[in-house]
Amino acid sequence: MTGAHAAANLPENAIGLGLRREFLDDLLAHTQSDIHFFELAPENWIGFGGRPEQQLRQLTDIYPFICHGLSLSIGGPEPLDMNLLEAVGDFMQEHGIQHYSEHLAFCSDRGQLYDLLPLPLTEEMLRYVAQRVMQVQDFLKMPLIIENTAYYGDYAHSTMSEQDFLLGLLAKSGCKLLLDLNNLYVNSCNHHYDALEFMQFLPAERIVYQHIAGHQQHVNGWLIDTHDAAVDPAVWKLLQHSREKFGPKPTLLEWDNQIPPLADLLREARKIAQQTAAHADF
Numbered sequence: 001m002t003g004a005h006a007a008a009n010l011p012e013n014a015i016g017l018g019l020r021r022e023f024l025d026d027l028l029a030h031t032q033s034d035i036h037f038f039e040l041a042p043e044n045w046i047g048f049g050g051r052p053e054q055q056l057r058q059l060t061d062i063y064p065f066i067c068h069g070l071s072l073s074i075g076g077p078e079p080l081d082m083n084l085l086e087a088v089g090d091f092m093q094e095h096g097i098q099h100y101s102e103h104l105a106f107c108s109d110r111g112q113l114y115d116l117l118p119l120p121l122t123e124e125m126l127r128y129v130a131q132r133v134m135q136v137q138d139f140l141k142m143p144l145i146i147e148n149t150a151y152y153g154d155y156a157h158s159t160m161s162e163q164d165f166l167l168g169l170l171a172k173s174g175c176k177l178l179l180d181l182n183n184l185y186v187n188s189c190n191h192h193y194d195a196l197e198f199m200q201f202l203p204a205e206r207i208v209y210q211h212i213a214g215h216q217q218h219v220n221g222w223l224i225d226t227h228d229a230a231v232d233p234a235v236w237k238l239l240q241h242s243r244e245k246f247g248p249k250p251t252l253l254e255w256d257n258q259i260p261p262l263a264d265l266l267r268e269a270r271k272i273a274q275q276t277a278a279h280a281d282f
Contacts, residue, residue, distance in 0.1 A: 010037055010064055010209065015272045016252030019065075023262045024055040034270050037064040039252055042088045042100075043071055060095040066145075066209065066252075067092055068178075069102040072136070074146070075119040075129050076106035080136065089140050099208060101145035101178045104129070104166065118151035121158040121165045130172035137175070145208050146170075147178040150186045150225035162187065163198050170206055177202065180211040181238045182231070182254070186223040195238060204246035212239055212272070213254035228257035230268060239275050 014036035038059065045056060059065075067088060072080070088100060105116040119125050136144045148166055160168070170177060179202065188195035214229030231253070242249065253269040 010250040012248040012250065013273070014064075014209075014250035015269050016066070016209065016250060017265060017269050018068075018252065018254055018256065019056075019059070020259060021052055022259075024052065024059070026262050028055060028058055031062065032266065034266060034273075035063070037066065037250065037252070039066045039068045041070045042067045042091050043069065043084075046087050046091050057095065060097065065095060065097045066099040066101060067097055068147075069100065071107060072102045073106045074102055074104065074132055074136070074144075075125065080132055082139070085136060085139050092140075098142065099145060100140065100142065101147055101208075103147050103149045104169070105149045105151070116149055118149070118153060118155075119165075120155040121160040121162065123159070126160070126165055126168045126172065130169055133169065133173040133175050137173070143174065143176045145176040145178045147180050147211070148183050148187075149180070150183040152190065152222065152224075154191070161193075162191070163193075163201070167201060170203065175206075176208045177206045178209060178211065179207050179242065179249070180213075181242065182211060182213040182215055182235050183225055185232070185235050185238055186215055186225050189223050196241060199238075199241065199245060202246070207246055207249050209250040209252060210239070210242060211252055211254050212236075213256075226257060227254045231271070236271070236275055239272070243275065 015034060016037040016039055017035050019038045019040040040056075045053070069088065071084065074080075092098070092100065103116050105118060107116055119129065133144050133146065146166075146169065148162070166177075169175065184195050184198060187193075188198065212231050212235055213225065213227045214231055216224050216226045216229060218224055239251065251272050253265065253272065255265055255268070259265070
């Protein structure tokens, strides 16, 4: 089964990994039976040719892929970048990729800000983001998958909780959800809410896949979503709770900084399957 066909319906127990160029040779030389799908940032691949593009084509013929965007700025003040969306759509069609996810954040204001910044949690912003999500979906002819994003500050004029804003967006726009369990845990600690209660009202049928990742603790006690360490035991427990509440969902390991050797990443990713055991010890 090629990526063009497999991407539409990821196995519910699928284990995923973020694609890195430095691993292309190893991945092509040794098919990874424990990894069922990959995620990539389309902005990092669009317009590239030569050997890396050829290697990517070989991998997308073998594995399902998900495009995980970095620069759509769905909550930003400027009009959506339709040239970017057209390029993403062409890239997905070229590689048989059928899922596109982005962050519930903004990252541009008269140029790229190179960070994912939080949105004011208001009814006005909710309507604005929902309209932009629907614009993307109409253009690409597919649901947009929105990720709950880690944030470290809030706005004085916010009137909604993070949970209510996310649920409102799902309802108003019809989008899908990428449930990032590390972001959820980080936010619940930093903003003092119950992660399990947050998950209580999420619609299982909207969750396309999940992220897990590592984080670090700031000297002042805040948790920072760094993607540069092994997954915390508390996040593994959230993954267990997710399985109990929503059933098995495709789950991907993110590791974006201080990236270890591929063998170490694969070892960490395999723990996703182990969490099905009761009282798994991580």
